[in-house]
Amino acid sequence: MTALEITGLQKNYVDSYSGEEVTAIGDVSFSVNEGEFVSVLGPSGCGKTTVLNIVAGFVNLTEGEVVVDGQAVSGPGPDRGVVFQSHALFPWKTVLGNVVFGLRMKGVPRAERDAKGKEFLELVGLGGFEHKYPHELSGGMQQRLGVARVLANEPAVMLMDEPFASIDAQTRRKLQEDLTRIFEKRHPTVFFVTHDVDEAVFLSDRIVVLSKRPSRVREIVTVDLPRPREWRTALEMPEFREIANRVNELLVDDEGAAAGADKDPGGATDADGTAVAGV
Amino acid sequence: MTTPRTEKQATAATAPSTGRPRPGGRPPGQQRKRKKGGSNTPAARAVSALWFLTPLALLVVVWLVVVAITDPPLRVFPQVGDVLSALGDMWSSGELFDHLGASLRRMGIGAAIAILTALPFGIALGSSAALSAFFSPLLRFSVALAGIAWIPVATLWFGYGDKAVIFIVWNAMFFAITYNAMLGVRQIPTQLLRAARSMGTSRLRMFWEVLLPGALPSVVTGLRVGLGYGWRGLVAAEIIASNAGLGYALFQAQKYFQTDVIIASMVIIGVLWLLMDRLMLAPLEKRTVERWGMTGGRG
Amino acid sequence: MASDTAKPVRRAPAGRTPRKSGASPGVVRARKVWLWLTRRAAFRNLGPFVPVVALWWLVAEMGVFDEAFFVGPPRVVEEFGDLMEKGILPGYLTDSLTRLAYGVGFGLAIGLPMGFVVAMFAKVRRFCWPILLFFQAVADIAWLPIVIVWFGFSLTAVTFVIVYTIVFPLMLSVVAGVEQVPRELLRAARSLGAGRTRVFFEVILPGALPSVAGGIRTGLGYGWRALVAAEIIVGTSGVGFMMFDARRVGDISQVFLGMAVLGILWYALDAMVLAPFERATVERWGMVRSLEADG
Secondary structure, rough: EEEEEEEEEEEEEEOOOOEEEEEEEEEEEEEEEOOEEEEEEOOOOOOOHHHHHHOOOOOOEEEEEEOOOEEEEEOOOOOOOEOOOOOOOOOOOOOHHHHHHHHHOOOOOOOHHHHHHHHHHHHHOOOOOOOHHHHHHHHHHHHHHHHHHHHOOOOEEEEEEEOOOOHHHHHHHHHHHHHHHHHHOOOOOEEEEOHHHHHHHHOOOHHHHOOOOOOEEEEEEEEEOOOOOHHHHHOHHHHHHHOOOOOHHHHHHHHHHHHHOOOOOOHHHHHHHHHEEOO | OOOOOHHHHHHHHHHOOOOOOOOOOOOOOHHHHHHOOOOOHHHHHHHHHHHHHHHHHHHHHHHHHHHHHHHOOOOOOOOHHHHHHHHHHHHOOOOOHHHHHHHHHHHHHHHHHHHHHHHHHHHHHHOOOOOOHHHHHHHHHHHHOOOHHHHHHHHHHHOOOOHHHHHHHHHHHHHHHHHHHHHHHHHOOOHHHHHHHOOOOOOHHHHHHHHHHHHHHHHHHHHHHHHHHHHHHHHHHHHHHHHHHHHHHHHHHHHOOOOOOOOHHHHHHHHHHHHHHHHHHHHHHHHHHHHOOOOOOOO | OOOEEEEEEEOOOOOOHHHHOOHHHHHHHHHHHEEEEEHHHHHHHHHHHHEEEEEHHHHHHHHOOOOOOOOOOHHHHHHHHHHHHOOOHHHHHHHHHHHHHHHHHHHHHHHHHHHHHHHOOHHHHHHHHHHHHHEEEEEEEEHHHHHHHOOOOHHHHHHHHHHHHHHHHHHHHHHHHHHOHHHHHHHHHHHOOOOOHHHHHHHHHHHHHHHHHHHHHHHHHHHHHHHHHHHEEEOOOOHHHHHHHHOOOOOOHHHHHHHHHHHHHHHHHHHHHHHHHHHHHHHHOOOOOOOOOOO
């Protein structure tokens, strides 16, 4: 079963500085199956975050089609939950208030949504923190909350935008293992954007490697490492290194040309006024 | 949050003036784009000037039409033409320049003295934790009281006239600038001070090279707040305690129900403030705070 | 990471024992008491006034200035007791506070909704912005004369001016506050299934609150001044009128009393209403607190 299908995706925007039209995404097509963990990797500035923003419905696409659960995407919706790099927790809501936000929007009765919220907090290891405020949590815990908030809403796809990039190296390892554990337990469909090759290999079933701008799919690498995965054992597996090396090579080929590229047009700050759908 | 305290303070320093958006700027939403430099071409400037002037022109048209339809007596509300001819009269009789000159001179002297006294004082206070802890509540109290509430005492001390008005302008600005300069210095990251000291910076040079520029985002906020209070203090003090100046002109006109002169003076006061902001504060901000990427003084 | 490390590096020779170990027990205890004291908010906020009042007293006692221009605390307290007894001060205070309450009430009722309308709709904002800036630039006090022509000196006139002073800073701060809500939060809410109305009430409104609180504070600061100015210029009652009336007859102690009353009132208003409001919302949520400069 295909949960997410991207066909012939193209994105142009007008650079507000030079006034020129820039093609950020040339032609991207791939699909994510239900219960599958797919990562998107690419040289910096290749627009991987833009792909995610388009799937999320934050940014309009120029050409092509994005279908989630059999429906074409237009605007953000609860079928595609997003975990942000900046966590994007509501500072004025408690931990529990953040987790049940999506359920409240759906109109789930209070007792039911609180029970469900607590269940997901337990799942990510935040049991007992229900009545704290987000700023009282550490960065790692904040991101666990970000994950729980999306999972509690049971979206068709969970979109993760470099969720661990702003977290220190040790905590990041731990969070990656926890995410894998949660994934192995509940099998949500995950679309994961990262620039960390090891992270992508460790977490994913498949890795979509994008080329430099205007980005195209360079190759889709299948990661057939056994699950459950753990960092300690994974690092010792020769297959792990092999896949990581393969992905690295794909990226290095592009590097020279990508070095001069800007930051991700991803947030598409430039296209804001017109492109941000519905916000 | 695991963020250390100093870092939090530093973030706070970047947004010292929530709730006081710059009066001279464009809507915040448009500024994001301008920062990239896209609208600095002459054509883009003309467009944005047009966007600024059209609503104001429309407002004048509405005024014209409403007054024409309802036709209120002159002593209640003047027609646009009345105000223009009042302006013309003030111009040709030289009255306008007398009043303008008097107001601007007082404002200039008061502001200059305030800046010269408040900046060193505020920065000195800020460079000591104990001093700033001691003076913070006192300054907050004084800021709340500054300006208009001093008019009775000022007129008692200095008599009616220039001195009292200048004192009010100084008083209105002094505390706001001192307080913000102090806050600004307190918000300079400790590491920056240590770096400067480890390079052997002398005390005097510290002031010019580190403390003053580091405190600048907050100082600009203080200047803006202070000028706002000073401007209001000036108008109020002129109404009460002088026989020249825009405030005096307003008050005289009120006595004789000359609404045309009142409105003309109000327009002049508004335009002057906008010019002051555009020509003095905005360039100062652009050349320093914004240029250095410190983005202070804006929500 | 203490923020008060801005002191010069210790210059003592390296081999010397730190001074602390040599301190006598009495000094240590005094230091402890001092540390305990400086941790109390009341002491930190009110303590500095003690030496200042003492200095004021001293200067007055020594007769540095003529008594017709400068009086000490005892005279002011005496005057306070006198006016309280006669019922003049309570009456004037009630008048001033009533005017302020009317002005602030209407100001909030008008400024907040208008601010959000301007902030939420880009087209409205683009059109209204220059007009907003212009009206903000015409200092509120400059409106007094025309308002008096329209309404005479009445509650309406004073309310008008205070409303005017509050509405514009408030609207501008609402716009800034709405702009300030991180885009990620809006996106997060949308992708969790919130519609436009829910996004407004659940995200934009609380997100703009720090800035709005700052705006209310600024507005109140201006409103307060406008009130005093109005009472001084054309007053018939109120604390501002009391001060100017006293000035006319040269009663300096009443002028000083008026200033003290105004200052204390503002301080109390700030400490009892505005600061707790900020603590209950902004600080509790761990959001960056606006360091509003004006009281």
